Amino acid sequence: MDLSTLGRPLEGLRVIDLTRALAGPYATLLLAGLGAQVIKVEDPRGGDLARENSPYVGRDGIVVERKHDDDVSISHLTRGRGKHGVSLNLKAPEAAGIFADLVRSADIVVENFSAGTADRLGVGYEAAKAANPAIIYCSLSGFGADAPEGGKAMDVIIQALSGAMFASGDHDDPPVRIGVPIADMLAPVFSVIGILSALEQRHRTGVGQHIDVSMLGALTSFVAIENWSAMAAAGMGARTGLTVRRLSPFGVFECADGYVALVAVHEKMAQGLFRAMGAPELGEEPRFASRDARVANAHALEDRINAWSRTLPVAEVVRLLEAEGVPTAPVRHPEEALLDARVVAREETMPIAHPSYPSTVDLRTAGIPIRFSGATTGFDDVLPVSIGEHNADIYRDLLGYSDADIAALQAKGVM
Known part of the structure; x- marks a missing residue:
């Protein structure tokens, strides 16, 4: 038509x-x-x-x-x-x-x-x-x-x-x-x-x-789509910066020449992230072996991801994550984004x-x-x-x- x-x-x-x-x-x-x-x-x-x-x-x-x-x-x-x-x-x-x-x-x-x-x-x-x-x-x-x-x-x-x-x-x-x-x-x-x-x-x-x-x-x-009082009652940090720790790993991570966003909330994605990092053994470590464990240890997990991503350019981090089926994207400036x-x-x-x-x-x-x-x-x-x-x-x-x-x-x- x-x-x-x-x-x-x-x-x-x-x-x-x-x-x-x-x-x-x-x-x-x-x-x-x-x-x-x-x-x-x-x-x-x-x-x-x-x-x-x-x-x-x-x-x-x-x-x-x-x-x-x-x-x-x-x-x-x-x-x-x-x-x-x-x-x-x-x-x-x-x-x-x-x-x-x-x-x-x-x-x-x-x-x-x-x-x-x-x-x-x-x-x-x-x-x-x-x-x-x-x-x-x-x-x-x-x-x-x-x-x-x-x-x-x-x-x-x-x-x-x-x-x-x-x-x-x-x-x-x-x-x-x-x-x-x-x-x-x-x-x-x-x-x-x-x-x-x-x-x-x-x-x-x-x-x-x-x-x-x-x-x-x-x-x-x-703002009300998130239940702020429930998260406060559960002792969960509701405020989010570059990452959302109650969904960890989820958010923005630093690279050698910029930033990358990634989502590895579910088990298959998390295992893919660990393989992309060259550390598949993290999936067996008790702190990171389940979704709840990853949330409970979000600070430590984010430190490990940043330690890896900071050594590589954005393009390489995106390539490695995409190869493992992990949702990812470079963080772009508005001028570039409008020309997508x-x-x-x-x-x-x-x-x-x-x-x-x-x-x-x-x-x-x-x-x-x-x-x-x-x-x-x-x-x-x-x-x-x-x-x-x-x-x-x-x-x-x-x-x-x-x-x-x-x-x-x-x-x-x-x-």
């Missing part, structure tokens, strides 16, 4: 995107990549916060500080893909009516203001529902739509509150911030799951609904570029990591480089506003 001739799963759906920064824009990016038309609404007085994120790309290549008006933040270049951009000052008296017109044309609204802000601006769920009872309205906030108004959250705040920072690292280490914005990325995935679930229910009922996702709840639910031929071929990472200035650097970012047998994914060739870039396409061509109406609203600072 030629997938290039197939449509994307969400084609025909329209999304009004009130989001800013990362969490909300990533949710609408996923919807855009799945085929929905996304209309990104930005304040005409500055637009999305991500527009000010360094580094930028433009006529001088990649720079830390913006030098030209048409330099574009790589964050915005990534998150704005496939979206039509309109400007609207939500604090203007006329904004509520314009928002209602947008909602009447749409299926989905996504916002990630702090709790209570959308309602105060007149663009909350009740206002959207009044304009379109079938609307699916998703609120993505730090602590939930029922949290006290004004509670602001950033990824590092949620990582701190969720316990995630004390899930990684050795026992006496300071807290460890996860290097990717995990809370900002996880909550939007749950938001999209909620949106798609609500769409399926709407197929049966014809009625829309409000979806409420909290960043804290999303990340804490992931497997993820490139599946478009799980994708190139991006300034629309006017080609870059000599392979700028690569997230794709849609889902494959369909009867559909395709991908982004429309559209990007709001400037704030309000597609005002005419949306306000005039879609909603029917006259050029005079648009000009008057722009003159008043509404658009």
